[in-house]
Amino acid sequence: MAFLPAAGGRLGWARGALGALIGIAVAGVLTRFLAQAGLPGMASPGLPWLVAPLGAAAVLVFAVPASPLAQPWPVIGGNLISAAVGLAAGHWIAAPWLAASLGVGCAIALMAMARCLHPPGGACALLCALGAGANGWGWSFLLMPLAPNVLALAASGWLYNRLTGHPWPHHPAPPPVLPRDTWAGTYDIADLDAVLADWDEVLDIDREDLDALFRALERRVQARWESARQ
Known part of the structure; x- marks a missing residue:
């Protein structure tokens, strides 16, 4: 369980x-x-x-x-x-x-x-x-x-x-800046909006937080791949 x-x-x-x-x-x-x-x-x-x-x-x-x-x-x-x-x-x-x-x-x-x-x-x-x-x-x-x-x-x-380090009201973290011409960050915010519209569900998280999370995840994966190639 x-x-x-x-x-x-x-x-x-x-x-x-x-x-x-x-x-x-x-x-x-x-x-x-x-x-x-x-x-x-x-x-x-x-x-x-x-x-x-x-x-x-x-x-x-x-x-x-x-x-x-x-x-x-x-x-x-x-x-x-x-x-x-x-x-x-x-x-x-x-x-x-x-x-x-x-x-x-x-x-x-x-x-x-x-x-x-x-x-x-x-x-x-x-x-x-x-x-x-x-x-x-x-x-x-x-x-x-x-x-x-x-x-x-x-x-x-x-x-x-x-x-305690959690500013309230909550402000989404700015998404990391990603380099151009890379697989990371290729989706557009409109893609995220389209997926949320398709789901048609109320999620307990801000759209901006979702975007920042996805961008940070992509940046971390990209950094791991670049480190593995070196």
């Missing part, structure tokens, strides 16, 4: 685990402070300091920060948009199963159109649809605890990833 390698290499799991620990802790402490400070609009009795979808978001932000699904706009926009959709569905539709179903489906559609697709957003929509219907959660849920949770996690992700 084949097992997937640990994300990020030999110690990538440790970097991601520590980052998630820090990010969740910062989000919890900040949200608790705001809840207890008595600021206008920040008092939300009965609501948790942390919401469950934040754990899934932390996995993406700290363990796979290069993923298109883990970038700042998907983290912030995906969660807040989905939560708003879920709350609306929970308030407008009496049947919990129908509210949750429509909430998650509509959240995915809106996230895709807003270019902020984020898997934990689906959990946010589901949570808010059920919370609005069963517990009467109002729109203040977006302000407390969701917004402080999400913004604190994003800020922690930005700082921690930069300090």
Whole structure:
């Protein structure tokens, strides 16, 4: 049975685990402070300091920060948009199963159109649809605890990833310059686009990262061949 390698290499799991620990802790402490400070609009009795979808978001932000699904706009926009959709569905539709179903489906559609697709957003929509219907959660849920949770996690992700050598937002590495008149690098970016269109699948990697990976691989193979001929 084949097992997937640990994300990020030999110690990538440790970097991601520590980052998630820090990010969740910062989000919890900040949200608790705001809840207890008595600021206008920040008092939300009965609501948790942390919401469950934040754990899934932390996995993406700290363990796979290069993923298109883990970038700042998907983290912030995906969660807040989905939560708003879920709350609306929970308030407008009496049947919990129908509210949750429509909430998650509509959240995915809106996230895709807003270019902020984020898997934990689906959990946010589901949570808010059920919370609005069963517990009467109002729109203040977006302000407390969701917004402080999400913004604190994003800020922690930005700082921690930069300090550990993974700039966030992620910027694809520039493809290496290849010599002319060689087999390496003979494909054009349009060829890559055509293959992606043929596959018709949403891949969890940027097109630019794919191109940089292929170019670097070709350059490495070419260097090995040139070394063998010498």
